[in-house]
Amino acid sequence: MTDGEKDIAASADAAGWTIEEHSYHPAREPLGGTQYCIGNGYMGLRGSYEELGTKDVQGLFVAGVFHRRLRKQFCRADTFCRKQYIFDEEAMTTPEEICEIQNLPDPLFVQMQVHDRPFRLWDGELLEYRRRLDLRTGELVRTVRRDDGEGRITRFEFRRFCGMDRRHLIMQRICVTPENHDAVLAFRSGIDAGLNDTCEDTIHEEAEDGFTLRSTLPSTGVSVFQAVRHRILADGRPADPAWSRGERLRRHTASTRLEVAKGETVVLEKSCALYSSRDPDLDDPAEAAVELADRAAAEGYDAAFGSHAEAWRRLWRETDIRIENGPDDQRMIRFAIFHLIIASPHPDSSVSIAAKSLSGYGYGGCVFWDDDINLAPFYQWALPEYARSHHRYRTRMLDAAREYAQSEGREGARYPWQSSVSGHEHAPVSINCSRTQIHVVPDVAHSIFRYAATSGDREFLYRHGLEAAVESSRYMMQRLVRHEAEDRYEIHGVGGPDEYHPITNNNAYTNWTTAEVLLRTADALDALRAEDADRARELEARLQLRDGEPARWREAGQKMFRPVDETTGLIPQCDGFFDLQDDWERVGSDWGGPGAEYHRCKGIKQPDVILLLTLFPEQFERRHWVANWDYYERFILHGSSLSPSIHALAAAKIGLVQRARYYFRLAGSFDFEDYNNDSEAGIHIGNCGGLWQAAIYGFAGLELRGDTLYFDPHLPEEWGAISFRLHFRGQAVDAAVRSGGVEIRADESNPAPVRIGGFGRTDEVRAGETKELTGHAS
Numbered sequence: 001m002t003d004g005e006k007d008i009a010a011s012a013d014a015a016g017w018t019i020e021e022h023s024y025h026p027a028r029e030p031l032g033g034t035q036y037c038i039g040n041g042y043m044g045l046r047g048s049y050e051e052l053g054t055k056d057v058q059g060l061f062v063a064g065v066f067h068r069r070l071r072k073q074f075c076r077a078d079t080f081c082r083k084q085y086i087f088d089e090e091a092m093t094t095p096e097e098i099c100e101i102q103n104l105p106d107p108l109f110v111q112m113q114v115h116d117r118p119f120r121l122w123d124g125e126l127l128e129y130r131r132r133l134d135l136r137t138g139e140l141v142r143t144v145r146r147d148d149g150e151g152r153i154t155r156f157e158f159r160r161f162c163g164m165d166r167r168h169l170i171m172q173r174i175c176v177t178p179e180n181h182d183a184v185l186a187f188r189s190g191i192d193a194g195l196n197d198t199c200e201d202t203i204h205e206e207a208e209d210g211f212t213l214r215s216t217l218p219s220t221g222v223s224v225f226q227a228v229r230h231r232i233l234a235d236g237r238p239a240d241p242a243w244s245r246g247e248r249l250r251r252h253t254a255s256t257r258l259e260v261a262k263g264e265t266v267v268l269e270k271s272c273a274l275y276s277s278r279d280p281d282l283d284d285p286a287e288a289a290v291e292l293a294d295r296a297a298a299e300g301y302d303a304a305f306g307s308h309a310e311a312w313r314r315l316w317r318e319t320d321i322r323i324e325n326g327p328d329d330q331r332m333i334r335f336a337i338f339h340l341i342i343a344s345p346h347p348d349s350s351v352s353i354a355a356k357s358l359s360g361y362g363y364g365g366c367v368f369w370d371d372d373i374n375l376a377p378f379y380q381w382a383l384p385e386y387a388r389s390h391h392r393y394r395t396r397m398l399d400a401a402r403e404y405a406q407s408e409g410r411e412g413a414r415y416p417w418q419s420s421v422s423g424h425e426h427a428p429v430s431i432n433c434s435r436t437q438i439h440v441v442p443d444v445a446h447s448i449f450r451y452a453a454t455s456g457d458r459e460f461l462y463r464h465g466l467e468a469a470v471e472s473s474r475y476m477m478q479r480l481v482r483h484e485a486e487d488r489y490e491i492h493g494v495g496g497p498d499e500y501h502p503i504t505n506n507n508a509y510t511n512w513t514t515a516e517v518l519l520r521t522a523d524a525l526d527a528l529r530a531e532d533a534d535r536a537r538e539l540e541a542r543l544q545l546r547d548g549e550p551a552r553w554r555e556a557g558q559k560m561f562r563p564v565d566e567t568t569g570l571i572p573q574c575d576g577f578f579d580l581q582d583d584w585e586r587v588g589s590d591w592g593g594p595g596a597e598y599h600r601c602k603g604i605k606q607p608d609v610i611l612l613l614t615l616f617p618e619q620f621e622r623r624h625w626v627a628n629w630d631y632y633e634r635f636i637l638h639g640s641s642l643s644p645s646i647h648a649l650a651a652a653k654i655g656l657v658q659r660a661r662y663y664f665r666l667a668g669s670f671d672f673e674d675y676n677n678d679s680e681a682g683i684h685i686g687n688c689g690g691l692w693q694a695a696i697y698g699f700a701g702l703e704l705r706g707d708t709l710y711f712d713p714h715l716p717e718e719w720g721a722i723s724f725r726l727h728f729r730g731q732a733v734d735a736a737v738r739s740g741g742v743e744i745r746a747d748e749s750n751p752a753p754v755r756i757g758g759f760g761r762t763d764e765v766r767a768g769e770t771k772e773l774t775g776h777a778s
Helices: 003-008 028-035 080-085 287-300 299-319 327-343 370-382 384-396 398-407 440-455 460-477 509-533 533-542 549-560 611-614 622-633 643-654 659-666 686-699
Strands: 018-021 043-045 060-062 067-072 095-103 108-112 125-134 139-147 153-162 170-178 184-194 201-209 209-217 222-236 237-239 243-246 251-260 266-276 481-482 488-490 702-704 708-711 721-726 731-738 741-746 754-758 761-765 770-774
Touching: 018 327, 043 153, 043 721, 060 266, 060 659, 080 686, 108 170, 125 243, 125 440, 139 299, 139 702, 153 299, 170 287, 170 299, 184 209, 184 222, 184 266, 184 721, 201 222, 201 287, 201 708, 209 251, 209 287, 266 741, 287 299, 299 327, 299 721, 370 440, 370 686, 370 721, 384 398, 384 460, 398 460, 440 460, 440 509, 460 509, 460 533, 460 549, 488 509, 509 533, 509 549, 509 611, 611 622, 611 643, 622 643, 643 659, 659 686, 659 754, 686 702, 686 721, 708 731, 731 754, 741 754, 741 761, 754 770, 761 770
Parallel strands: 708 754
Antiparallel strands: 018 125, 043 060, 067 095, 108 184, 125 139, 139 153, 153 170, 170 266, 184 251, 201 209, 209 222, 222 237, 222 266, 243 251, 481 488, 702 708, 721 731, 731 741, 741 770, 754 761
């Protein structure tokens, strides 16, 4: 068993709610910072140790708090590959000002001394070490027993959580017990601002038991206020020691000393409240921080934890997936769901979920297309109000997407491959695929239509979403190439999700998603005209919709080149793909992995065609799934965290259950095995969303067929059942899926029946009813 497998192995908690480690090694600190990250959507707090200030381990990130910097773009065709295939670099948009997420001063900082000797994990003899993340409540607990080398044994317990009911609050508790000696104990606690040089920090307010730190980002003018308060308990009773203020190496602290009798437990409780000047509807963020920190300190850790845990209980009621007889798989899916919950900035729609969420600095806190394809389904089905916020982010960035299109001399809207709070392209020009993966444009519109279909939120579609779909359609129409002889439309010079083939013609994924968006946009406009003619006229006037424009979209969608070999069932990833070399020989040295001269090798970083099948399952027969799985799986290199989970989904749909479970477990352990050697920079949040899809779309076999929730399950032999809750057009259902049947219970508050299907049958389930469908999976 590898170290990663040991960390995620079943603990004493058989229900699969904890992630644990039982040994300490300093080399694992950066990776542990990611694995034991906690948060609440407003903020993410890495799993660093209170007593150790360590670069790349410590991290506090707040949604939307970014700094700006200038980055000189490198845009030269410096290799043979780029000289052969690169587009005109002089014509490329080359933004030099980018936004990167800010690592804020660390409020966890606490240094301790016992008998004037600092507490450090590597000093003396470590008798016991245990670190546990409770996924049920988002509480991180660390227990240490240590012999100082002179026979004096002291026990330390550290606890922390980021408030889920009050999302501006961090609570921290440290318990120290000298087990066999009387001790003199010293605490030096505060905020460590010394690990970044982009903040200007000043003390804004001082109190007897703490202070407020103001950190200002000169590049943006945003100020963050962190108010900390301390409380000491001795054997459960409040103590009132004297505190002294200090500052060294930009560590702003309050210090105290006290004597502790053998066997007595001293508790340091620390509350930290954080607000920023960008928080909406807030006149004085400093005052808000002080008020919350004071209130939390008066309540104490246990009381604050109680209301926080209740908020988590409500979230898990809507989102939990329960796997019968699969403890390791259970823990993996709950770990993924935990991170999906704490990644969402809802209700703030001015920001979205970064590729590393709020768990690390990777990718500068930027948003990619996997927000729309890998992450969105979880929120659409489990937390639809969160999904609305995420799609609203995309529509709020529409003006920036229009600017991007205009910079190319095109109309409509081009959503960037990599962006942040500004909505502008942040990807380096030197990454070839960053300028050719225009599939992000139809991805955004496709996800909006999927949200409207699952939620029934036509108000959002007509008020916000349809405008983005119209502008996306306009942009994609200008990327089409008319093939007169074949009476069809093509798309040239683009790449799909597979970054190892960035410049191709007729990428299947891009052609397919574009065609579907063009058709659905035209249909949505027709539906709006039928439902609300006045509103349709207002939208058409505001967008200056031209006569016949939707009809041209419909024609282009219908005539889009979407080749399928009906003899073999194969879909070519792009023109000429089947003629490429099969082997992995590295024939170039450019960025992009094996077969770096892209058009010569079939090595795939992540799936294009397989992902396409999962987006539009209703359009393909089983033979298409099987043929393309058999062909493309041979060439997948899993160079992206987005790859294994989609393969798990597809394998389960086909009925290759053990292969699906292999990929499910690969995806589930991705950040524990550090599969891509970059997990220390943050959680691969897109992988978490893909794992949810593998469980629900793959093993449980959920498909939305019109207005029917249809199930075609293929469960691993080890699993007895998989149970979960879905939200569908304002109604909630609880599903329990087994290999030979599905049981659906409709929530008692549902206003209308829900149509369900499976095993060749359909039925309706009304409020409070339970219906069962049984049979054999297809």
